[in-house]
Amino acid sequence: MSVRLKLTLSYAGFLMLAGALLLAAVWVFLLSYVPDSARGLLGVAPNRRVLLRTFAPAAAAVLAFLLVFGLVGGWILAGRMLAPLTRIADATRRVANGSLSHRIQLEGRTDEFSELADAFDAMLARLEAHIAEQQRFAANASHELRTPLAISQSLLDVARNDPAHDHGELVDRLHAVNARAIDLTEALLVLSRADQRSFTRECVDLSLLVDEAIETLLPLAEKRGVTIDTSGDITPTIGSHALLLQMTTNLVHNAIVHNLPEQGTVWIKTSVHPETVALTVENSGEKLSSQLVSTLTEPFQRGTGRIRNDHAGVGLGLAIVKSITRVHDGSLTVVPRPAGGLHIVVRLPAPPPHAAK
Known part of the structure; x- marks a missing residue:
């Protein structure tokens, strides 16, 4: 019945x-x-x-x-x-048939049915946005991965058609292209693991992660003539040590690479607030428009006119930061500095009093 x-x-x-x-x-x-x-x-x-x-x-x-x-x-x-x-x-x-744009939009007074319909509409909106984002990401990833493969194919064709070509130079170029493809693949894997939320949560001190990231990237900063200035206190939060270290390293790396050609500076600060903790990373650099900055957290968006070299990455640095921040129930703010460069703030939930001890 x-x-x-x-x-x-x-x-x-x-x-x-x-x-x-x-x-x-x-x-x-x-x-x-x-x-x-x-x-x-x-x-x-x-x-x-x-x-x-x-x-x-x-x-x-x-x-x-x-x-x-x-x-x-x-x-x-x-x-x-x-x-x-x-x-x-x-x-x-309709959703089962692939129509994610349909909404129930139930009229009338608020009751259990209207709450269910509103929750269903909100779920559809998030699902539609997520699928659209995944489609854009898949298209961009395919394009980015196709580029080094196409270059490798061209180099191999040249070597086959010109046996007298300098094979040492060919090997060097193939090594560089292959290394870039590996970096891109690893970044995609990190981004995928972050989105899955499948990690163990533990108490993590952001200030110690900053020290670890700086120790790793200090040779790069010295090579580029970038000065790193750090400040702040112990900044505990709850999350994945590996992912939060990846987030911190990406922020510091981004601040070093996209800086002034000479005498650049990176300012890093950790702070504790009543319900959140914050990691602030600023860097000197070229002046950027707000419209351009708003796209930098999207995958493969490097920013036209920003400094590009062998350390510029694959365009997933801030996208990974955004994803890791989101799965830790935090927020990411990226705004241009009036004097040039970026001002980035990551806010994460503060741990409960008993967890921080």
């Missing part, structure tokens, strides 16, 4: 039960007022038989009316009550 039929029978059955109880109460009430002028049982019994012959047809008519009224009214009422579920079911079938 359908849910509507079950509800109809339930309404009708409840109404019949209530009617039967009411008639029973009326019958008991009437029996208490049976005339007792006639002495003994012979006098009371005829009065009760007369009362039963009068009351029984009326009671049967009332029960029959309640049955019809309960079935018809229950069917209509159940239909009205289940109408929102019908719209939700229709939306689900």
Whole structure:
């Protein structure tokens, strides 16, 4: 049986039960007022038989009316009550057929059905945005991976058609192209692992991660003539040590590489707030527009006019930072500095008092 039929029978059955109880109460009430002028049982019994012959047809008519009224009214009422579920079911079938743009948009006062419909619409909106993002990401990744493969193919074709070509130079160029493809693949794997949220959470000190990232990248900073200035206190949070270290390293690497050609500076600060902790990374550099900066956290967006060299990466640095921040329930703010460069702030939830000890 359908849910509507079950509800109809339930309404009708409840109404019949209530009617039967009411008639029973009326019958008991009437029996208490049976005339007792006639002495003994012979006098009371005829009065009760007369009362039963009068009351029984009326009671049967009332029960029959309640049955019809309960079935018809229950069917209509159940239909009205289940109408929102019908719209939700229709939306689900459209989603199953690939239409993610459809929304229920249930009107009326707020109740359980409207909350369910709103939650379903919000889920569809997030799902549509996520799939669109994944499609863009897949297209960009395919393009980025195709480039080194195409270059390798061209180099090999040249070597095959020109046996006298300098093979040492060919090997060097193939090594550089292959290294770039490996870096891109590893970055894609990091981004995929971050999006899966499949990691163990532990207490992590962001200030120690900053020290570790600086120690790793200090040779690069010295080679480029970039000065790193750090400040802040112990900054505990809860998350994956490996992912948060990757996030911190990407931020510092980005600040070093995309800096002034000479005498550049990177400012790193960790701070603790009532409910959050913050990691702030600023760097000197060229002046950037707000429109350009807003695209830098998207995959493979490197920014036109930004400094490019062998250390420029594969365009996933800030995208990985954004993904790691999101899976740690944090927020990422990227704005241009008036004097040039970027001002980046990562805010993460502060750990509970007992976890920070």
